[in-house]
Amino acid sequence: MNKNKAIKAFNNIGILMILMLLNTPCSAASNSDLSLHWDWMISAESVQSRNSPFIPPQPDSRQTIDGLLEVEVGYKQWLGLISLKTTDLYSENQGSTSSTRQNTLSSNEPNSDPSAEFIIRELYWQGGFSLANEALDEQYIDVTLGKIRLDWGVGYGYRPLDIIKPYRRNPVGIVAEEGAGVVALSVFDATGEWTLLYTDSSWTSQSLNDLERQSQQQGVGIRHYGMQGEQEYQWLAYYDDVRHGLIGGSMVSVLDLAWEFHGSATYQHQSLGYELPSSNQQPVVLSEQGNAFQTLLGLTWANEVGNSIILEYWYDSRAWSSSQWQQAIDTATSLNKIATPSTNSTQTGTSQNTALSASYAQGFQLSNIVQHNVMLHWSLNSTAWAQWDWSREINWIQHVTPTFDLLYSPQDNGIIATQWLNYEWIDTGSASLDLELAARFLTGKSNSAYANLPDKHMILLNLKGRF
Template sequence: MVSSAKAITHASRLSRLITLMLLCANGQIVNAADVNAAGTNEIALSGQVRTLWMNANNNAAGPVAATNQLLPGFITENTNDATIQTELHVATHGITAIGTVQGHAFDHGGTNVSAWLNELYTGWGNGAWQFSAGKKIVSWDVAYGFRPNDMIQQEKRQAFITSTLIGRPMVMAEYFDAESSLALAFVNPGHAANTDASTEQAFVARAYHHAGSLDLYGFGRYGQETGGSLGSAAAWVLSDSMEVHASYRYSQKMALLTLMPPASLLARTSPWYAPLKNDIQQAVIGMTYTTENQQSFIIEAWWDGAAPSNSQWQQWRQRNTALGQLANAVPTLKTPAAFNVAWQANLFSAANNLRQKNIFARWSWQSGAWQVAIDTLYTPEDKGRANSASVEWQGDRWHLEAGMRLYGGPSNAVFAQLPQNRILYTSATWAF
């Protein structure tokens, strides 16, 4: 999602895209699936309208709740919010584009409207080699809950609903034959040097080879600031019902959110910064099993060296306690203490995972147009858990979904400190 400052620019681009589609409405419009995107003169137009309503139960524990206890209303906590999205897809003359316009309504009457481009790229090529340039969605790796080798898209997994990702600017070359493929990409060209791996300029490569029931992958990345990174992955189909997979990545450097020790307990500005740390390892192993009556099971375990460590979370808890004690002992320091407690919540968004060790399990059952699913994410280091359940119905054009997620665990578990401990949602999508 783009910021409000950038929304006007993206809205202008999207309006030009919509104008192009309307000007071409007297021509031949066909379904996107029937179009050869590499050079057709026809226009493929499709899209979807999605509504999403969410209800959150605000947690009485954690830094957000503690901040509002010190200064009531300092951090806005919305209980209900509603979203409506219109997403348009167009393909013509070798150009593919996806644009989104979104309206969002919060509690207390707050609203905003934003727009962005998910994709806008052109592709060409003949035979085994294909080329593309522009803003493009490219997701890699083999696991479900965590993908360490997703070196371009770097998608955060386990979202409430499936939505179209926002691509990255790139120039890409791909080679395909019957058993192998190779992809070479220059990502975020021209971007200023920074330590954010999602926006830094980088060269990225992926090699793939199919050998019987085994799929093998190799990955490489060289970032302008983060340096080199190498990864590998494998997926092995043991039978018609069972598959196992594994993935590993070593990174020379990664930017990890870290607490900068202030001269005193109270800092004047946020004490959190993101220096580059060396020698980061990430790994995941898992399996899938599907029965004849369409029940599916996924079990995965992973280690994320980019997540905050045990010692970081211990330091974080100690600082929470010290700030609360200071605010109670010296009432005149309540306001600066509240600012510092609020900054403690920054660590919740430090990485894709809150803890380094994770265990994930999911069960789902497909029956005709209906699917139900239950999953849990467990963090053995502090016994935290995130439990989810959902039900979906898929029609010809309509997709309906409802579900809930519960966060919990012992009082010192990170999941038990999040701003919300229960979230309910419903979603309806109409495709056209």
């Protein structure tokens, strides 16, 4: 049995196990420590497109409705998280698609066909055993075995220590992140926790881009986590067949009741990235880039009213620099100007130039689009509305939690601004229903990387619940 078949078999077995548990009678479930927690989400999204030098002309706007149903299953020492993810329950493109290569096309385009997929996000066993010897007396060893998310990162906007799989931070729509295959042994002593692990990040059932496929790795490592007073720290060393060696660490320090400092950094011996060609007639290619370094520094401030502010800076050497992005924008723009067929004989050259310019969009697939990033985050706890006389008179506003993120690229003055307004509609303790309005705007200086993303802004209405 090859590796892909083994992963598919694991997913199928996981689905069958969870379906069997779901069909367990209630009386049997109560006697067998079976727990079920259901989550669901419906997301209606409207996206406004822009003319980008990297992407062929798109409709002016598109509207979609997606859905997600998840069940978290606990059975004795087993834990699982399975998702049913549906896309394009409703889909419509509006506006015109125009370019120098075709006539203007107006009216609405046909809807895309709905699709659905079952995803085993996590399925793992946790247990342990005792090991006794004269030097250590009796030592209990925790064991984790299966598919699980390892989330060691420190930070809000970016987490350098998410080294097994880079998880997307603060999405506005539906995302179903998957774990990796893990075998981990952990022990505790007076200094903290020590973990020895093996991981395989290829345990995924969702479609991947070329960078994600080539970055799939198998490796072994060691991690130590500890606390000293008001400080917590961790360090790790990891070796896999892609990066060929990685070290990293983080620290979180509580300065006082209002302030907290956090930071993390990683260094890897090898990295993958997209290389800009030396000629305009060659595409951007994925290649080994040598060593790489990522670091993050952040401050968190909170007060008794309910305000929370996070300010972070991070650097990622794997991302394109501002000069590389300027080269990519200039080259793609010139290729699009050349791609102007006057006769049928030039159609082949036009297609080649279009493909060449589109290859530069692969820079958007990196973990960070730009090297230098600054993020400002603000949120207000819903309990804060009780502090003011005017808001105490408005019942519904006391269930609203506003959040705002501002991501700034200091090298090219690009901006991504995101806001969330979450309204807690129902909360009975055992069930909840939230209504969320989210909006993300991608803008900045005209030659910035963020201002050349194919999406100009997106507005989402999310309905999510738990039972």
